[in-house]
Amino acid sequence: MSPRYANVSEREQEPPSLAISTVIFALRPDPDTGNLTLWLPLVRRIRQPYRDLWALPGGPLRPSESLQDAAARNLRETTALAPRYLEQLYAFGGPDRSPSPRVVSIVYWALVQPDEAALARQDENVAWFRADRVGTLAFDHNQIVEYALWRLRNKLEYGSVAYAFLGSTFTLAQVREVYEAVLGRAMDPANFRRQLQSSVHIEPTEEYLQGGRHRPPRLYRYTGPDPRENSFPSQPPQATEH
């Protein structure tokens, strides 16, 4: 590698560059237990620094695209996925998070449906990892994944993010599985059902899921606001002036 600057002070005159990265979450059955668990795709770095370590997918911001568009494109290019949910996570910009030229990363996080995730590209340099077993990543990406997990769990308890993992109709047990996978703990099926049904954002259909081994469960449909609207840009949560 050729040094770009003769010394430190020269290097420090250079403005920090800007990059967009994404943390992509999907639910997949654990190969051992068969339970749904959280997975995310990582890409192998093919150059220095941190060559051969795994890292979050990312890339530069193009002149005419918004931050969110850049994240969506980036995600599509590395994993061939079109996520249902895409939201800004945090901007990471410590002066020492990357050696040599300083990089400020604006990180997005995405949720994809299991069937989509199955179609994701996967090769020598793109692989899926269990979210709690990613190993040592390049840069500060371990921190970023931890933070994304924390945000995901927080958001789940709050609102309607769970449906971003699911299709247009789903059984209540499927919603419960999403919660159990993300929060990492079992939940009482009866109480969970009661809570969901008391929520306004869900609506029973007249259809039942056939083909299971037991009593066929009713299918439901999500009718609330687009889950992304919970964050920016959003409707003012209460009219502050009339």
Add this chain to the structure above:
Amino acid sequence: MSPRYANVSEREQEPPSLAISTVIFALRPDPDTGNLTLWLPLVRRIRQPYRDLWALPGGPLRPSESLQDAAARNLRETTALAPRYLEQLYAFGGPDRSPSPRVVSIVYWALVQPDEAALARQDENVAWFRADRVGTLAFDHNQIVEYALWRLRNKLEYGSVAYAFLGSTFTLAQVREVYEAVLGRAMDPANFRRQLQSSVHIEPTEEYLQGGRHRPPRLYRYTGPDPRENSFPSQPPQATEH
């Protein structure tokens, strides 16, 4: 060629410039009613674009400082304030949010105590506005202020942000005033007291606030975690490893 981007890198682009801005909230008595209300300082733009309009304080990121340090410095330089609470709000980077050269702004929000706020610099080009009456601001700063207000209200209901507005000891009525000012509605004093006391994060002292016109209230002390720790960088909410 040395790597310019932390992630999968592509060809180099014309980089958008990066700026740090801050939304600074303080509580001040309303000049008309005397009730505590939310205020924030704005600076007048002295050059194009949006010349003579009010805007959020902001400035560039220096090479060796972290994003948070840049926000703190920026805040100190424009208002002479050292806030008790400073947290990242959002990164705004739409391609059309600023005419001509594209600017990506990483926005922080700060909470300062009323006595501090009274010391803030104030001149022809720096003035305080009621948060719900800022008028038309430069760039997309109206959106940013709206979003910061929404986040503030959300965080308040959740946790321990209120104490960032207060000194080291305070009466329960003062905490209630903070809530009423931020949420914009009156709260039952008795129920509010009960809720706060059931919270673990607060501790009675042996002192009473003298000099009032009525029965002297007991002073309390906040003993919970630093309110900033609720967000990133934070303790892992549950130990995922070990």
Add this chain to the structure above:
DNA sequence: TCAGTTAGAGTCATCCTGACCCTTACTAAA
């Protein structure tokens, strides 16, 4: 000394939650 006001404790009905139980409806095996 008294009127006014806030501090702070307590009451009560209601709602939400977690733990638990029971019936219904289906499949697969006997």
Add this chain to the structure above:
DNA sequence: TTTAGTAAGGGTCAGGATGACTCTAACTGA
């Protein structure tokens, strides 16, 4: 055809939290 097993989905019950409200204590200023 019968029976065992399991998930769906309905329900009960006790305990905790919440909102509306009342009552007494303690101080100041007139």
